[in-house]
Amino acid sequence: MTALTIKNIATLNGGIAHVPGDTPTPLPESMESTMDQQPSDGVTLPAANADNMALAPSPSKPNVVLQHVRQFFAWLIPPTIGLLLMIAVWTLISYQSEGVPGPVSTFKAAVILFSDPFYINNPNDVGIGWNILNSLQRVATGFGMAALVGIPLGFIIGRYDFMSRMTAPIISLLRPVSPLAWLPIGLLVFKAADPAAIWVIFISAIWPMIINTAVGVSKVPQDYMNVAKVLNLSEWKVVTKILFPYVLPYMMTGVRRWCRHWLLGMG
Secondary structure: OOHHHHHHHHHHOOOOOOOOOOOOOOOOHHHHHHHHHOOOOOOOOOOOOHHHHHHOOOOOOOOHHHHHHHHHHHHHHHHHHHHHHHHHHHHHHHHHOOOOOOHHHHHHHHHHHHHOOOOEEEOOEEOHHHHHHHHHHHHHHHHHHHHHHHHHHHHHHHHOHHHHHHHHHHHHHHOOOOHHHHHHHHHHHHOOHHHHHHHHHHHHHHHHHHHHHHHHHHOOOHHHHHHHHHOOOOHHHHHHHHHHHHHHHHHHHHHHHHHHHHHOOOO
8 A cells, every 4th residue: 555545544534644754744733632632543432312222221120019019018917917916815815714705705795885886874874985075075174274274384484483493393292193193182172083083184284284385485595585675575475476486396295295195094
């Protein structure tokens, strides 16, 4: 192949070939930068178009339905095994003891009991529905009275240091007393079962409300109170605009704590 042909081929490939015996000619800076930017010979980069993307292997997708089924059974099987184990132990105990009813007899009695929950034969023989409603009424009354007394008292205790120090020994002395210990006192004072039950609910619900409300008021940033002083806000506006929104989560914590204790039979 001649030198001319080699030069032509080199020119077509984007460069300049030097034949032996020729003097290398320096390239201009613009041509050198252009050659640096060109891809190397023999390398072809495919264009990223829709056809290439379609030909690319897609990752395998997991079966979503199968995954949900597995999660459902993983959630269902452990408690089901626990309930079956409890029923088996219960059945074994009922066979060993004559006075303990088994699961089957208990289920039949529950069906009869809940089939007519609102019957009234006499004041001492009423359906379970009326008993549940009466219990909820007593709970709502005692809880409402505790909220009406405990929340304002908590605001006062948390707002004024004198009141906090004055009521601290009283709360520390009465709060640890078990709610069951207040029942004889309620029966002695009110001479009736319903007011005594409301009294027990009231006295057991008031302490979490007082303590959590007072703690929330004491945690209000001092900058908020300084702004209230600068704006010359009244005490009512300080309570409604600053203290109440900030203390509301603490109040809900006290309510939740009492409800949890009541549902567990401790309140």
